[in-house]
Amino acid sequence: MTNHHARRPQARRTDAAEIATLLPAPAEWDVPGERHLHHKERLMRQIDRDHSRTSARTDSGGRASRRLLRPAVMAPVAALAVGAAILTSVTITGGGPSTAGPSRHPAAGESAGTGSALLVQVSRAALENDEVAVRDDQFTYRRATVREADLTSGKAVVGPLRTVESWASQKQGPQRRLGVVRTDGETLPVNAELGDDGTPPGLGRPTYRWLATLPADPDELLAYLEAKTPKTAEVKGQGHDQAAFEQIGSIINQVVPPRTAAALYQAAARIPGVEEAPRAHDAIGRRGVGIAREDAASGTRTEWVFDKDGLTLLGTRSYLVKNTAYGKKGTLLSSTAELQHAVVDTPGQAPVSRRDS
Template identity: 50%
Template sequence: MTATTGTDDGRGGRDGADDRAELARLLPPATGFALPPGRHEHHRERLMHQIDHDTAAASASAKDRARESAQDRRPDRAPARPRLLRPSFLAPVTALALAGALVAGYSAQGGGEGPARAESGASAAERAGNAQPVALVLGRISDAAAKSGEGPVGDDQFVYVRSQVQGGDLTSGKLVTGPPAEREIWYAQKPGPQKRLGYIREGGETLPINAELGDTDGTREGISRPTYRWLAALPTDPRRLLDHLTALTPESERQEHAQAVFEQIGYLIRETVLPPETAAALYRAAALIPGVTEAPDAVDALGRHGVGIAREDRGSATRSEWVFDPEGLAFLGSRTFLTADTAIGAKGALFDAQAVLKRSVVDEGGVRPQG
């Protein structure tokens, strides 16, 4: 199965992509989530080592269908196996990959009529009258990001982020959302292959973040380990940056590629310290992705209301939202949830959410910044 729209790779318009993007902007956004969102997977390392087994147990029939579909695809279109990224970057990707397979199986069995749209207290026309073009909103966010930043970050330093997080667990085959928790993370910035990528503290326990599974010599900096130096080397022209990230983002049978790229940008802004020029370019690049829309009054994992930027993937029945402070337009957090009743969970069920509490740069992993 390939992407469901003519511009899912985010590379430009064809087949009426501009019209679809405009229609997506006019549709009502998801209703505010009642629970305080915000926690990624618990016991990260154990889950990462067992993810293949858990995926097979949760969706054997869906895997059979994916295998049959793979045989029909052209060899040059075969998607790469999803890489096992580290906590900030992998947890949502793993959850959505499994969710996509299960949702696809659910639809194939006639279990639903496709993703339902989130309800809204206002009509689409009323929303359209109050909303601003998403490019304008992201332009304002980009301008604000260009004037901020915690960097630069040295190669021997660590990026520190403290967050309120909440996440969904799919090991049982059903989406089970865990309770909110506070998380602290330290990302190492050393260039070259690294076997220890940093440290994470959750539930009072500090654990090392090891290299990705399969990286016997260590994990290099890149899209799955975005160091400050790597981020600073990215193109700052929005179109070139979007093309570059589109090429780096793995394709999936179960998710629109445009959605994967949107989420990848979301992961880059969540638990990193971005060079101001890169941050500004990322937001303007996001505005070029078809289907990206404003989500007025979005809510982060702490219940903080703000300016929202969202994209819905109709193939996997999921919606991802970024939330920004309504005053200074600083990034507050994000969340991803189901937009339809599916085999793995009910509409509105939360995959993951985050609220950033503090960002800083420190000299030693596992040590909190002063103040």
């Protein structure tokens, strides 16, 4: 009897271990270190924004100095030049943040939505593009036609079409001067935020060399992007899957290494809710094959449109799919048409070839 009772604790541990193997692994919701860094970054950005509002200086002509902020988490500097990525990642509050837990993304070979097959084709086409030689002292160039809504009044006020050119610095290490933007006949510098020692290469400043270091495996890449993307409640109404979709969208409209571009499209194919958009078109009316995702939390829909033949990105479009404080269903938030991408030696320099993409 004594020996029998002496074995009972060990038996319980063995039984518990066996039962544990039958249970699913616990979901990983957060990485404490990443969360700490993220909250610190958000706090510093808020301090910078408050500081900039109270300490705006005027130039010699008495006009308030214009300052271009460092792009937000989901809007890298090249996307800032066009403005559309900022609008597609703007915090449009809908019925409040969702409290649902993180969704499980389909594994390789599974279908996340009706757009998965198309994105696989786009991925293969991107992989066939030639690698571009980009030096650290050069600039990636982008020319696009843009139409965007101004939300500062609390209502979406859609502006006219305009052409925007941007030159993004490829220097390594933190930089205070991120590039140059030219629009409406005016050329302006893109600087790091006030009080910032400089923006390093990363999602906030995706240099060509940094993009080449991203995981080539789409599952690993999506996991990385999601770890760097704010959770639902922190995006004020935008679902986390949508935030990841927008994050990818803010990268693909730049000069991207073929391997990275292919992985990004396959990562997007793994996001639930991604679907084909047969009527998608860009800012200048060019139609092609489309990929879209609709976010119920914010009431927005974002579309990517690709050329039917070469499957290159033609542009993007984002609009409301339900009535919100910003406007009625169907109100345009942003629309772009990608015209040219290149690599140049100096900011403000036009590429030798003016062929449209």
